[in-house]
Amino acid sequence: xxxxxxxxxxxxxxxxxxxxxxxxxxxxxxxxxxxxxxxxxxxxxxxxxxxxxxxxxxxxxxxxxxxxxxxxxxxxxxxxxxxxxxxxxxxxxxxxxxxxxxxxxxxxxxxxxxxxxxxxxxxxxxxxxxxxxxxxxxxxxxxxxxxxxxxxxxxxxxxxxxxxxxxxxxxxxxxxxxxxxxxxxxxxxxxxxxxxxxxxxxxxxxxxxxxxxxxxxxxxxxxxxxxxxxxxxxxxxxxxxxxxxxxxxxxxxxxxxxxxxxxxxxxxxxxxxxxxxxxxxxxxxxxxxxxxxxxxxxxxx
Numbered sequence: 001x002x003x004x005x006x007x008x009x010x011x012x013x014x015x016x017x018x019x020x021x022x023x024x025x026x027x028x029x030x031x032x033x034x035x036x037x038x039x040x041x042x043x044x045x046x047x048x049x050x051x052x053x054x055x056x057x058x059x060x061x062x063x064x065x066x067x068x069x070x071x072x073x074x075x076x077x078x079x080x081x082x083x084x085x086x087x088x089x090x091x092x093x094x095x096x097x098x099x100x101x102x103x104x105x106x107x108x109x110x111x112x113x114x115x116x117x118x119x120x121x122x123x124x125x126x127x128x129x130x131x132x133x134x135x136x137x138x139x140x141x142x143x144x145x146x147x148x149x150x151x152x153x154x155x156x157x158x159x160x161x162x163x164x165x166x167x168x169x170x171x172x173x174x175x176x177x178x179x180x181x182x183x184x185x186x187x188x189x190x191x192x193x194x195x196x197x198x199x200x201x202x203x204x205x206x207x208x209x210x211x212x213x214x215x216x217x218x219x220x221x222x223x224x225x226x227x228x229x230x231x232x233x234x235x236x237x238x239x240x241x242x243x244x245x246x247x248x249x250x251x252x253x254x255x256x257x258x259x260x261x262x263x264x265x266x267x268x269x270x271x272x273x274x275x276x277x278x279x280x281x282x283x284x285x286x287x288x289x290x291x292x293x294x295x296x297x298x299x300x301x
Contacts, residue, residue, distance in 0.1 A: 011223065014068050034245050038246070038249040041246035041249025041252075041253070041278065042249035044254040045270050045274035045275075047268035047274055048148075048277060052149065059147060063140065063144050063268070063269035063272070066141070069267055071265075072132075073075060077122060077125030077129060080121075085118040089114060101292070114280070135177070139271070141224060141268070141272045144272050145225055145228075146267060148230065152277065152280055186212060187212065190205055190208060214252050214254075215251055218254075219240060221271045221276075222236075222240075222278060224276065225276050225279040239282075243282065243287065246278070
């Protein structure tokens with residue numbers, strides 16, 4: 001009787017050990033799949049760099065223009081700040097007059113104030129250029145993505161049409177305005193809430209802000225090919241969720257370079273190309289959900 005109980009206990013332990021081992025192997029496979037998916041997405045911007053800069057250098061006829069426009073705007077802002085900073089400062093703080101102690105102190109402080117005001121004007125101007133650059137670069141990004149798809153799929157380009165150009169420009173501007181507005185609507189309240197809890201709030205905001213920015217980049221640089229396929233907001237959200245790890249890898253690859261001054265500016269074509277290639281590969285592998293009947297029209301995107 002005792003031996004029977006011992007054998008039964010050993011059998012239960014054996015089954016439990018097998019279940020634990022099986023669960024461990026399943027978790028291990030899931031982790032490996034996640035790492036592979038993240039790495040696959042992470043590689044896409046660098047793959048895009050090779051495609052746009054080296055394999056098909058002729059694409060420069062498209063991607064060079066937003067870079068030239070942005071650099072010209074930054075140069076214009078710097079020149080304007082240099083020419084007008086003293087006059088603008090004079091509207092708020094006139095030349096010190098008199099011989100008193102306060103007048104002498106102002107004469108000593110004014111050169112430092114001029115330098116600081118110059119830097120402030122330049123910084124505000126560059127920030128404004130960065131905010132607006134996503135709008136005037138949007139049509140070029142869309143055109144680059146379309147040309148990358150044509151080359152990759154070896155398809156003939158559609159004939160030029162002014163109506164199609166106007167429709168595409170309107171769509172791209174709407175996409176950029178919508179994404180930027182959504183990002184601001186989320187990040188500004190999050191920043192204000194972080195001020196309520198010193199230190200901890202700032203740390204949580206930094207982590208949350210970085211993660212949201214990475215996801216934003218993934219959405220931003222896959223928008224063009226998905227919009228051309230008539231995928232609406234809900235459909236695109238479903239695709240992002242389904243391939244979240246891959247999208248996270250893509251966004252991380254872009255994020256590493258975008259915030260490096262000037263490097264991020266020249267990395268934009270690689271990010272657009274990488275996001276387009278990612279969508280094309282998902283579609284080729286059958287991993288892109290077919291658009292359901294009665295799905296959202298393109299205008300809802």
